[in-house]
Each structure stands twice: as structure tokens, then as C-alpha cells.
Amino acid sequence: PYSELFKAGELVFAEGDAPTCAYLIEAGRIEISTTQLGEPRLLAELGPGMLLGEMAVLDDSTRTASARALTDCRLIPIDKAQFAERLAHADPVVRALLMSQLTRYRSALARLTGEADGFDAAPTMQPDDAYALDKIRLESDLRAALDRKELEVRLQPIEEIVSGRIAGYEALVRWQHPERGAVSPAEFIRLAEETSLIVPIGDYVLARVCDMLVELRERGRKPLPFIAANLSGRQIDDPGLVQRILDLLHARDLPPDKLKLEVTESLVMDHARIGDLIAHCHSVGMPVALDDFGTGYSNLGPLLTLNFDQIKLDASFIKALDRPRGVAMVGVIVGMARALDCDLVAEGVETREQREILHRLGCRYAQGWLVGKPLSLGDVLEH
Ligand code: C2E
Ligand code: CA
Ligand code: CA
Ligand code: CA
Known part of the structure; x- marks a missing residue:
């Protein structure tokens, strides 16, 4: 140099x-x-x-x-x-x-040096310091919320379209901040992912999911529905994850196929890691879903190499069902999922028309406000 x-x-x-x-x-x-x-x-x-x-x-x-x-x-x-x-x-x-x-x-x-010229005055704030400090505050609040078990896990129903039966649920975490109100999981999960805080949050959600499966079983729900939990990148990189999940399931005498893991396409960048995770899950009978399919830029790459059990079609494709192009594309994706022996879940289904088209095209599952919003376990049990 x-x-x-x-x-x-x-x-x-x-x-x-x-x-x-x-x-x-x-x-x-x-x-x-x-x-x-x-x-x-x-x-x-x-x-x-x-x-x-x-x-x-x-x-x-x-x-x-x-x-x-x-x-x-x-x-x-x-x-x-x-x-x-x-x-x-x-x-x-x-x-x-x-x-x-x-x-x-x-x-x-x-x-x-005896020249306290100005440096003892309050430090000058950079424009984004306030943002950074707010982030530090939010993160420590999140840590406290986790300790106090203030994070709530809601269940959004997933319907088998042909039978109209609720086959399972997706676990979606909620945080009601004492001053800020509801903080979007998209925001606080991203924050937690920037530090290792996502690991205990992820473990907390998984433990809650297992407890909820036990409650559903005790209420006599037959067949027992599955619950899908979202995984973040750090959890996927954690080599002890699958064993910890198995320990949670075994302690409650739950069959491993009732817990599904969802990984998003953006996390599927490290195909080798996800491949290992899927192989490990399959060896113990746990299914893995590809989340948010159709967003991001390498859409078909993951499916070429990775043996997912389920594909979750992103809501943007469901919105496009009001156009012939959208219908044509979803039809092709249904065929592709079938050829790959994957179940297809349509996300963000909001209208009867959308469900009707999905039914006609042969999509197996629907999730969205039409089927139900994310519910507390209490509300799920009352249905
Ligand atoms: P996602 O996995 O794609 O979850 C689906 C999101 O779509 C949820 O937003 C759900 O409430 C919303 N949604 C469901 N049906 C409809 C509909 O018909 N219309 C519309 N407009 N939206 C619908 P939510 O709960 O805000 O979650 C946002 C994201 O946060 C999730 O996206 C997921 O990536 C992440 N997330 C949530 N819970 C967890 C968690 O426990 N762990 C991890 N790692 N990520 C989580
Ligand atoms: Ca998901
Ligand atoms: Ca999704
Ligand atoms: Ca399969």
C-alpha cells in the first residue's frame, strides 16, 4: 500500500x-x-x-x-x-x-490540559443519535418484556380449503408496550435479530407453542392441529435448536409433526445451513415450510435444492388474483408445489373471491383475515 x-x-x-x-x-x-x-x-x-x-x-x-x-x-x-x-x-x-x-x-x-474549552458542555447530538438512543431504550424494554412474560403469542388459523376445517395455526408474537402501544413484530423481531436477544425470544415462542398444543389436546381437539412457528436467521444458525425443540415436545409427550417451522426466503441465502436444518428436522419428523414465497429475488433457487414440506405463498400473489396474470401465475405455482410434493398455503386471503379462485386452482390451505385474524389461545379454544 x-x-x-x-x-x-x-x-x-x-x-x-x-x-x-x-x-x-x-x-x-x-x-x-x-x-x-x-x-x-x-x-x-x-x-x-x-x-x-x-x-x-x-x-x-x-x-x-x-x-x-x-x-x-x-x-x-x-x-x-x-x-x-x-x-x-x-x-x-x-x-x-x-x-x-x-x-x-x-x-x-x-x-x-487545563483548557476545558467547550468540551465539558453537553455533547453535540448528531441527527441520528436520538434514533440510536431510542433503539437502545426499546431494546432494553423488549428484554424486560421478555423477562416479565409480556410477549403474547397469538394463533392465526389456517384452513384446509376443500373441507373448510382448521388444520392448524401460525404462531405470531405480539408486544403491547406500556407507552408505545402495540409494537409490530416486524419491527421488534428485526431489533432482536440485531443482537442475540432473538434467541431467548425464539425459545420463549417455541415453548409457548408447545404449551398451546398441550392445551388444545387437553380440550380434546381431534385431530390435533399443527402450529407453525417462525424462525429467524440466528435461530437457524444455532446448532442446538432442533434438540431444544425436541426436548420441549418430549417433555409434553407431543408428536413432532405438530410443530412446523417456517423459514423466510431471505434467510434461505445460506442453503447449506437450511439444508442441514431440514435434514435434521426430517430425521425427527418435524416439517419445515418456506415462508413468504415469491418475495425477494431468488425465488426458485431454494426450491431447487431444498426439500421443504410446505410453501407459503406471499400475500402479494393473492392480491394479484383480481387479474388474469395473477390467476395464471398462482395456477402455475400450485402445479409446481404439487410436482415437488409440497403443500401450498396461500397467505393474506381476505375475500371470498380469492378463496374461491384458490379452491378452483387446487391450492390446499388458506390463511388470512377471511379465515381469521391472529387470536389469543382463549379465543381459539372457544371456537
Ligand atoms: P409472516 O410470517 O409473513 O406473518 C404473516 C403476517 O401477515 C402477520 O403479520 C399476519 O398478522 C399478517 N396477516 C395475516 N393475514 C392477513 C391478511 O389477510 N391481510 C393482511 N394484510 N395481513 C395478514 P404480523 O403478525 O404483523 O407479523 C409480521 C412478521 O413478523 C411475520 O410475517 C413474521 O415474519 C414476523 N414474526 C411474527 N412472529 C414471529 C416470531 O415469533 N418469530 C419470528 N422470528 N418472527 C415473527
Ligand atoms: Ca410466517
Ligand atoms: Ca409469510
Ligand atoms: Ca413432502
């Missing part, structure tokens, strides 16, 4: 300079110092492999210290824009943490 040479004793940058770049030290030693009440004060000595001058670059403020080569040095300059771009794309929470640390370090430095 391109590098700059500095002779022993030469100044790399001086306190008060406007920053243009940071440096990676390839060779040599650098002394960092600042002026304290007119006297130079040594802050650090840096060597090969260390970053130099990155602070001023991160928040684009003037250098608060000087850097001088102690020996002959070779430094790789890192352009300010290169940092700015990475920072702009970084996780906003990480960015907020970094900026908070930076502000605190600078104010400590200013106090040290």
Missing part, C-alpha cells in the same frame, strides 16, 4: 490542525503529546499496527494532540472520507456509543 515516510523528530501533525486523514503505523514509533498549561505532556507512544490520529477524523474536529516521529516511520494514510463512509453505514447504536466515548475522552483530555 501507499505509505508516507517521516524522519525521526519530524512532526506528523500538530495540535490545532484540521484533520485530513488518520494513519496506520507500518514501521517506527510515534509520540503523542499535548500542551498542558504551556508545558508539553506525553500522552502515548504508538508502534506498528496501531492507528494514529483517528479521533479528529471521526468527528471532524481539530487535532487535540500532536504526533511526532520518534524513529524513522512509515505511515499509511487513511482518508477522512473513508472513515466517514464506514461510519455512515455503521449500526447507529454502535455509532452513538463511539461518539459518546469520543466526547467523553475529549472532555477528559481538555480537563487534563
Whole structure:
């Protein structure tokens, strides 16, 4: 890589300079110092492999210290824009943490050098700091909600179209936030996926699903309906997942084919991992469904290699049933599912017309507001 040479004793940058770049030290030693009440004060000595001058670059403020080569040095300059771009794309929470640390370090430095000029004032808020802090708040609320068992699992009925019978349910998690009201699962699941919080949430949902199967059995529901649970990427990457589910099922003496797992197409990017999951599930008799089929960009790829038991056709295709093109495409997908020996579930069925067309085309299952909204277990048991 391109590098700059500095002779022993030469100044790399001086306190008060406007920053243009940071440096990676390839060779040599650098002394960092600042002026304290007119006297130079040594802050650090840096060597090969260390970053130099990155602070001023991160928040684009003037250098608060000087850097001088102690020996002959070779430094790789890192352009300010290169940092700015990475920072702009970084996780906003990480960015907020970094900026908070930076502000605190600078104010400590200013106090040290006896020139508490402005750095002790409240740190300047970046436009997206508020968003990041809100995210931190929401995440800690979510953690607390999980501990207090405030997450509710609802069941949305799935109908076998030919018989009109409810064959099973999809488990959909709900969070009623004390101040914000209902938070959409799409939002808080995404938040939980950014940290490992999704793992205990996922386990909680799976345990609730198993408990609900027990209640349905105790109420004498025959045949026992299945319940499908959504899996997120982190759960799929968790090698202990299937065994933990089996333990939950065995402890309640439940047959494994009553718990279905749904994975979305966007997660199916790592085909090898999903292939392993499906093989593991099939070896113990647990079915796996491909969720949201028809969204995303590699629609047929997963079906080429992965042996799903069920395909859930995304609601956008059901909306398109009011046009001949949509009817034609759903008809083809029904045929494809049949050829692959997969059951097809139509999602987002809202009207009788849609169900009628699906019936005519030979789609096996329907899910959506026409069949029923996501219900509490109490409401399900009353039906
Ligand atoms: P999804 O798996 O595609 O779930 C179906 C979504 O469509 C649900 O939204 C459901 O309430 C909604 N829906 C059902 N029928 C209709 C209909 O007829 N019309 C319309 N317009 N919408 C309908 P919800 O409950 O908001 O869930 C959103 C997403 O959050 C889910 O999409 C799923 O990806 C995720 N999710 C929900 N619960 C869990 C969970 O326990 N674990 C994980 N990992 N993800 C979950
Ligand atoms: Ca789903
Ligand atoms: Ca879906
Ligand atoms: Ca099959």
C-alpha cells in the first residue's frame, strides 16, 4: 500500500490542525503529546499496527494532540472520507456509543490540559443519535418484556380449503408496550435479530407453542392441529435448536409433526445451513415450510435444492388474483408445489373471491383475515 515516510523528530501533525486523514503505523514509533498549561505532556507512544490520529477524523474536529516521529516511520494514510463512509453505514447504536466515548475522552483530555474549552458542555447530538438512543431504550424494554412474560403469542388459523376445517395455526408474537402501544413484530423481531436477544425470544415462542398444543389436546381437539412457528436467521444458525425443540415436545409427550417451522426466503441465502436444518428436522419428523414465497429475488433457487414440506405463498400473489396474470401465475405455482410434493398455503386471503379462485386452482390451505385474524389461545379454544 501507499505509505508516507517521516524522519525521526519530524512532526506528523500538530495540535490545532484540521484533520485530513488518520494513519496506520507500518514501521517506527510515534509520540503523542499535548500542551498542558504551556508545558508539553506525553500522552502515548504508538508502534506498528496501531492507528494514529483517528479521533479528529471521526468527528471532524481539530487535532487535540500532536504526533511526532520518534524513529524513522512509515505511515499509511487513511482518508477522512473513508472513515466517514464506514461510519455512515455503521449500526447507529454502535455509532452513538463511539461518539459518546469520543466526547467523553475529549472532555477528559481538555480537563487534563487545563483548557476545558467547550468540551465539558453537553455533547453535540448528531441527527441520528436520538434514533440510536431510542433503539437502545426499546431494546432494553423488549428484554424486560421478555423477562416479565409480556410477549403474547397469538394463533392465526389456517384452513384446509376443500373441507373448510382448521388444520392448524401460525404462531405470531405480539408486544403491547406500556407507552408505545402495540409494537409490530416486524419491527421488534428485526431489533432482536440485531443482537442475540432473538434467541431467548425464539425459545420463549417455541415453548409457548408447545404449551398451546398441550392445551388444545387437553380440550380434546381431534385431530390435533399443527402450529407453525417462525424462525429467524440466528435461530437457524444455532446448532442446538432442533434438540431444544425436541426436548420441549418430549417433555409434553407431543408428536413432532405438530410443530412446523417456517423459514423466510431471505434467510434461505445460506442453503447449506437450511439444508442441514431440514435434514435434521426430517430425521425427527418435524416439517419445515418456506415462508413468504415469491418475495425477494431468488425465488426458485431454494426450491431447487431444498426439500421443504410446505410453501407459503406471499400475500402479494393473492392480491394479484383480481387479474388474469395473477390467476395464471398462482395456477402455475400450485402445479409446481404439487410436482415437488409440497403443500401450498396461500397467505393474506381476505375475500371470498380469492378463496374461491384458490379452491378452483387446487391450492390446499388458506390463511388470512377471511379465515381469521391472529387470536389469543382463549379465543381459539372457544371456537
Ligand atoms: P409472516 O410470517 O409473513 O406473518 C404473516 C403476517 O401477515 C402477520 O403479520 C399476519 O398478522 C399478517 N396477516 C395475516 N393475514 C392477513 C391478511 O389477510 N391481510 C393482511 N394484510 N395481513 C395478514 P404480523 O403478525 O404483523 O407479523 C409480521 C412478521 O413478523 C411475520 O410475517 C413474521 O415474519 C414476523 N414474526 C411474527 N412472529 C414471529 C416470531 O415469533 N418469530 C419470528 N422470528 N418472527 C415473527
Ligand atoms: Ca410466517
Ligand atoms: Ca409469510
Ligand atoms: Ca413432502
